[in-house]
Amino acid sequence: MHCTRIREQLADYSVGLLDRREAEQVRSHVALCADCRRELHALDRAAELVESYGALEPPPGLFHAVRNRIDSGALRRDRPAWWALFLTTPARATAMGLSIAALALGLLLPAPRPSAPELPMFADTRVSGELASSIRQHALSAGEGPLTDRVAWEAMAQLVTQERDSGNRPGVN
Amino acid sequence: MGRALPWLLLLVCAVSGGVVWVARAREAAPDPGSSYSPRPGLEIVRKAWTVGREVPLQGRQVVLVSGPQGRVQLEAEVVAAGDGRMRIEYQTEPLRKVTVWEDRDRTYRFNPELKKLTVAIRRVGQQSDLHFLESHRAQVVGEETIAGRPALVVELRPKSGDRWKKLWIDSERWVTLCTEDRDAAGRVLRRTAFTQVRYLSPDEAPDPAVFRPNEALLARYGSAEPGDSSSRFTPAELEPLVGFRVLIPAWLPSGFRLEGGYLTPGFCQGSGQGVRLEYTDGLSMLTLFQCRSPRCPGREEDAAGTAGAVYRRVGDVHALGIGELPQSQLRRVLESLG
Numbered sequence: 274m275h276c277t278r279i280r281e282q283l284a285d286y287s288v289g290l291l292d293r294r295e296a297e298q299v300r301s302h303v304a305l306c307a308d309c310r311r312e313l314h315a316l317d318r319a320a321e322l323v324e325s326y327g328a329l330e331p332p333p334g335l336f337h338a339v340r341n342r343i344d345s346g347a348l349r350r351d352r353p354a355w356w357a358l359f360l361t362t363p364a365r366a367t368a369m370g371l372s373i374a375a376l377a378l379g380l381l382l383p384a385p386r387p388s389a390p391e392l393p394m395f396a397d398t399r400v401s402g403e404l405a406s407s408i409r410q411h412a413l414s415a416g417e418g419p420l421t422d423r424v425a426w427e428a429m430a431q432l433v434t435q436e437r438d439s440g441n442r443p444g445v446n
Numbered sequence: 447m448g449r450a451l452p453w454l455l456l457l458v459c460a461v462s463g464g465v466v467w468v469a470r471a472r473e474a475a476p477d478p479g480s481s482y483s484p485r486p487g488l489e490i491v492r493k494a495w496t497v498g499r500e501v502p503l504q505g506r507q508v509v510l511v512s513g514p515q516g517r518v519q520l521e522a523e524v525v526a527a528g529d530g531r532m533r534i535e536y537q538t539e540p541l542r543k544v545t546v547w548e549d550r551d552r553t554y555r556f557n558p559e560l561k562k563l564t565v566a567i568r569r570v571g572q573q574s575d576l577h578f579l580e581s582h583r584a585q586v587v588g589e590e591t592i593a594g595r596p597a598l599v600v601e602l603r604p605k606s607g608d609r610w611k612k613l614w615i616d617s618e619r620w621v622t623l624c625t626e627d628r629d630a631a632g633r634v635l636r637r638t639a640f641t642q643v644r645y646l647s648p649d650e651a652p653d654p655a656v657f658r659p660n661e662a663l664l665a666r667y668g669s670a671e672p673g674d675s676s677s678r679f680t681p682a683e684l685e686p687l688v689g690f691r692v693l694i695p696a697w698l699p700s701g702f703r704l705e706g707g708y709l710t711p712g713f714c715q716g717s718g719q720g721v722r723l724e725y726t727d728g729l730s731m732l733t734l735f736q737c738r739s740p741r742c743p744g745r746e747e748d749a750a751g752t753a754g755a756v757y758r759r760v761g762d763v764h765a766l767g768i769g770e771l772p773q774s775q776l777r778r779v780l781e782s783l784g
Contacts, residue, residue: 360449368452372459379463403713404755404766405514407735410673410710411768414724415731417569420495420602420611422625424522424534425511425636427546431557432513435540438560
């Protein structure tokens with residue numbers, strides 16, 4: 274019979290709790306197996322040791338004495354460390370929920386977008402004659418600067434001039 | 447350890463969520479430049495301004511601008527002599543046959559639709575000033591081919607300011623082949639790009655007559671546009687000419703400085719002579735018009751409805767600021783006049 278199965282039964286065998294058939298099986302095995310035999314001797318020895326001290330009876334009134342001390346506050350409860358709060362089940366459940374929320378926020382929270390750009394200068398705006406003349410002069414000056422786009426600024430000046438003059442609006446120029 | 451696992455998981459998820467959010471934010475932000483390893487581009491820009499401008503060439507350009515009627519795309523034939531003389535002839539509507547000639551002394555602008563040819567004395571001096579590079583950063587961010595030419599892509603950004611410029615500069619001849627002006631969000635405000643370009647050899651130099659209109663056209667349509675004068679003054683010199691105190695802004699956007707003051711017709715009807723102060727940071731221009739008049743009806747509504755223009759009255763002096771700046775900055779400049 275396998276040692277594992279026998280060792281499970283040794284404790285019961287040593288106190289005579291097994292039936293005849295099982296006890297015979299254990300006895301036969303122990304006779305042949307030195308390890309199990311040693312285990313049985315250790316169990317017997319432990320039982321003898323316990324019996325040699327006998328059962329101890331608590332002093333009378335022990336229960337009530339301890340109870341009275343607890344109620345009077347003489348006994349102070351040993352408080353757990355502050356961080357133990359985070360290891361409680363509700364705290365851990367909250368942490369799991371926050372984890373999911375943190376991931377979701379990262380994925381779903383709107384990313385900041387650049388503010389709406391201002392209109393390109395003079396775009397889609399009909400201007401008066403005087404303002405058109407000023408814009409024209411500005412465009413011509415802007416086209417003279419270093420590395421400025423002369424062809425584009427001259428075009429802008431002409432477009433504004435056409436707008437001003439073709440409408441026959443009264444203007445300074 | 448097992449009991450602390452949910453908190454560790456929270457930490458990991460919070461960090462991951464933050465990383466994902468930042469990555470999405472960067473993706474939404476305007477592209478500050480390509481992933482090309484940036485290297486300093488100021489020398490390249492300097493070469494484009496000095497060496498590149500002296501290359502005689504002939505070519506065709508596509509131009510994208512914004513005008514009173516909205517975005518317009520044009521094509522233009524360009525001839526440049528390399529010594530400042532040039533001709534621009536627009537090929538497509540709404541500026542078909544509009545031509546700008548520039549010889550050594552004058553600039554001529556002809557609009558066949560308006561049957562008007564204006565003549566103005568050329569300005570000198572401003573074009574050679576590279577002080578603006580001090581207030582800008584230039585980085586080479588890539589290489590591309592424009593009009594069959596190899597080009598370095600350079601981003602030119604002010605150290606403080608919103609508008610910036612992207613340039614494609616011929617890596618062999620330093621000619622600027624394409625220019626884009628962009629706003630803070632990276633949108634293209636205007637763009638000019640060569641679609642064809644040919645560099646002219648010395649024996650292919652254009653006839654000088656190319657750079658001025660023919661005499662018949664001049665005789666028939668020639669005129670002067672008031673305000674096109676190139677005579678430059680200081681604000682103090684302008685005051686006795688116009689008869690009112692010229693207002694100077696106490697605040698300007700970073701990098702801007704006064705380029706010059708000019709006489710110009712007042713923008714208020716019946717106001718007589720006014721002044722025009724021009725400020726620039728090398729990339730953007732801010733123009734302050736001022737005139738004196740007891741009244742200037744309609745200017746507030748005009749300027750309020752136009753992006754790039756702000757009006758303010760200081761006593762009997764009317765001021766109009768025009769520039770490709772954020773409207774808030776433009777307002778601040780006008781409010782600082784005193």
